[in-house]
Amino acid sequence: MAIYDSRRRRSKFYLGLCYASVIIGLGWLALILGTLLYEGFRGLTPAVFAQMTPPPGSNGGLLNAITGSLIMTFLGVAIGTPLGMLAGTYMAEYGRYSKLTFFVRFINDILLSAPSIVIGLFIYEVMVARMGHFSALAGAAALSVIVIPVVVRTTEDMLLLVPDTLREAARALGLPRSIVIGKVAYRAARAGLVTGVLLAIARISGETAPLLFTALNNQFFSTNLNAPMSSLPAVIFQFALSPYKEWQQLAWTGALLITLAVLALSITARALQTQRPAK
Amino acid sequence: MANNLAVENAGLKPAESRLAKALAGFKLRDTGFHLLTLAAAWAVLILLGGVIASLIVGSMPAIRAFGLNFLVTEAWNPVTEKFGAMAPVYGTIVTSLVAMAIAVPSALGIAIFLTELCPYSLRRPIGIAIELLAGIPSIIYGIWGLFVFAPFLQEHVQPGLISAFAGVPVLSKLFAGPPYGIGVLTAGVILAVMVLPIVTSISRDVFETVPTVLKESAYAVGCTTWEVLRSVVIPYTRVGLIGGVMLGLGRALGETMAVTFVIGNAHRIAPSLLAPGTTISATIANEFTEAVGDLYTSALITLGLILFVITFIILAISRYMLMRLQSQEGR
Numbered sequence: 001m002a003i004y005d006s007r008r009r010r011s012k013f014y015l016g017l018c019y020a021s022v023i024i025g026l027g028w029l030a031l032i033l034g035t036l037l038y039e040g041f042r043g044l045t046p047a048v049f050a051q052m053t054p055p056p057g058s059n060g061g062l063l064n065a066i067t068g069s070l071i072m073t074f075l076g077v078a079i080g081t082p083l084g085m086l087a088g089t090y091m092a093e094y095g096r097y098s099k100l101t102f103f104v105r106f107i108n109d110i111l112l113s114a115p116s117i118v119i120g121l122f123i124y125e126v127m128v129a130r131m132g133h134f135s136a137l138a139g140a141a142a143l144s145v146i147v148i149p150v151v152v153r154t155t156e157d158m159l160l161l162v163p164d165t166l167r168e169a170a171r172a173l174g175l176p177r178s179i180v181i182g183k184v185a186y187r188a189a190r191a192g193l194v195t196g197v198l199l200a201i202a203r204i205s206g207e208t209a210p211l212l213f214t215a216l217n218n219q220f221f222s223t224n225l226n227a228p229m230s231s232l233p234a235v236i237f238q239f240a241l242s243p244y245k246e247w248q249q250l251a252w253t254g255a256l257l258i259t260l261a262v263l264a265l266s267i268t269a270r271a272l273q274t275q276r277p278a279k
Numbered sequence: 280m281a282n283n284l285a286v287e288n289a290g291l292k293p294a295e296s297r298l299a300k301a302l303a304g305f306k307l308r309d310t311g312f313h314l315l316t317l318a319a320a321w322a323v324l325i326l327l328g329g330v331i332a333s334l335i336v337g338s339m340p341a342i343r344a345f346g347l348n349f350l351v352t353e354a355w356n357p358v359t360e361k362f363g364a365m366a367p368v369y370g371t372i373v374t375s376l377v378a379m380a381i382a383v384p385s386a387l388g389i390a391i392f393l394t395e396l397c398p399y400s401l402r403r404p405i406g407i408a409i410e411l412l413a414g415i416p417s418i419i420y421g422i423w424g425l426f427v428f429a430p431f432l433q434e435h436v437q438p439g440l441i442s443a444f445a446g447v448p449v450l451s452k453l454f455a456g457p458p459y460g461i462g463v464l465t466a467g468v469i470l471a472v473m474v475l476p477i478v479t480s481i482s483r484d485v486f487e488t489v490p491t492v493l494k495e496s497a498y499a500v501g502c503t504t505w506e507v508l509r510s511v512v513i514p515y516t517r518v519g520l521i522g523g524v525m526l527g528l529g530r531a532l533g534e535t536m537a538v539t540f541v542i543g544n545a546h547r548i549a550p551s552l553l554a555p556g557t558t559i560s561a562t563i564a565n566e567f568t569e570a571v572g573d574l575y576t577s578a579l580i581t582l583g584l585i586l587f588v589i590t591f592i593i594l595a596i597s598r599y600m601l602m603r604l605q606s607q608e609g610r
Contacts, residue, residue: 008503018389019392035516082317087316087322090316100317106598111327112593113526114590120431121333121337153443177309222555237418237536237539241425248426255419258416262414
């Protein structure tokens with residue numbers, strides 16, 4: 001009996017550690033979000049959306065950074081999504097059991113977690129160094145390289161969830177595969193495909209490292225794709241490390257905006273995903 | 280094939296030739312779409328090849344100038360153009376180890392809680408919360424670390440650590456020097472918080488693959504909950520857990536922004552965890568746009584290449600482990 005008691009005590013001890021790790025882990029994350037909300041909302045004024053990033057020591061907003069982020073995120077998704085979807089389509093439809101698919105899946109999963117700063121270096125080498133200057137286009141290209149693996153992954157997963165009987169029924173009517181994919185498989189997996197794109201947007205909207213030496217930063221409002229462009233993450237990086245109170249406050253506010261956007265996108269994606277089973 | 284059909288049918292009635300034409304069009308579009316998707320799949324491979332190739336090309340000047348000595352040189356002097364990767368590589372590995380040492384036990388604890396101990400009604404909300412947290416951009420962790428966590432450590436924790444371990448042989452070296460707040464330890468802790476949701480969510484998925492029968496059998500022979508976990512659940516899921524840990528490690532090694540904010544960016548190898556240091560990604564993020572001269576730029580790109588190779592190997596192992604787990608399940 002004594003042995004059993006000691007085993008039970010031991011069990012209680014380790015399970016206690018599990019509870020403790022939950023409290024510490026979730027508490028810690030709650031602390032981060034709490035500080036962010038507190039500091040961020042403190043500086044959230046209409047001016048943030050109406051004015052440009054200020055020179056040191058004066059008040060201003062984040063309009064140029066927000067616009068820049070929106071433009072580059074949009075372009076990045078616009079370039080990356082079609083390519084990712086087509087590759088995912090190949091893997092789930094035409095080449096489901098081919099060697100190439102196996103290989104692409106492996107590489108894609110690695111690209112999915114590859115350090116984003118390396119992607120920045122890659123785009124610097126192939127675009128910025130060739131063109132001779134930093135540009136928003138290079139920033140968008142870097143973001144699209146990050147979008148592609150996310151979209152490939154979700155497209156493949158979602159298409160694989162579509163029941164084969166649907167495809168077979170369509171084929172039995174004599175439809176060619178491209179139409180089966182376009183009119184049946186894509187439609188059945190529509191919610192999932194949208195989810196993939198939303199997740200990709202969420203992923204790149206906070207990416208900083210690949211933008212630092214592709215799009216650089218810009219103090220002024222610019223929509224010129226061939227020139228450096230400001231972005232929220234880059235501005236946060238610059239402002240947070242500065243000694244100026246106003247800049248630091250704007251960095252917090254920017255961080256809040258990004259977090260809210262990312263959370264909203266993830267929650268929408270999740271809501272869409274649970275709407276399945278696809279019809 | 281399609282053309283032959285059209286020719287053969289040329290003499291037939293208009294309706295039938297229209298059908299043949301439509302069929303040929305179908306065929307053409309199908310082949311076109313097939314090739315298009317095939318090309319896209321290849322493009323993903325080419326992308327990875329392009330990343331590696333561009334890094335190798337970019338790092339050639341530095342490799343030619345320093346050779347393998349680059350890896351074992353500590354100096355980093357842009358003025359005399361002497362560069363070595365040892366300090367950043369050391370910093371990258373140490374911060375990641377600190378991060379994993381903290382994150383892995385906590386993540387396992389949370390995953391065990393979620394799969395074994397948590398009441399059903401709480402499982403989904405906590406699970407979702409963790410997955411949402413995994414998506415929060417790293418710059419958020421960085422700014423929090425810089426403004427909240429580093430000052431807190433500097434004022435309340437580090438002086439205590441320094442005086443507590445002052446006389447102890449090894450630990451006094453690890454926790455020495457003035458309390459800067461920022462430094463290797465701070466970066467490691469922030470990384471741990473970042474990696475925690477990733478490792479947790481994979482461990483939880485992996486734990487859920489354990490057949491209930493196995494666990495129930497263990498309980499039936501009188502095992503305590505901990506014994507079931509230690510002797511059944513964890514051995515059964517070992518491969519997947521290693522995969523999850525490696526995935527977290529891959530993230531920690533390559534993480535840039537969260538670390539850049541709090542590491543202190545000092546190019547040296549200090550034995551103390553409290554001293555500022557640098558990592559590969561932080562060095563690149565801080566210095567790349569200011570690098571003057573081809574050799575400087577090239578040295579930074581070489582750092583990027585080293586980082587990519589390390590993370591590639593770690594992530595490849597991780598994927599291999601997770602894939603083995605999946606085939607084990609017989610999916």
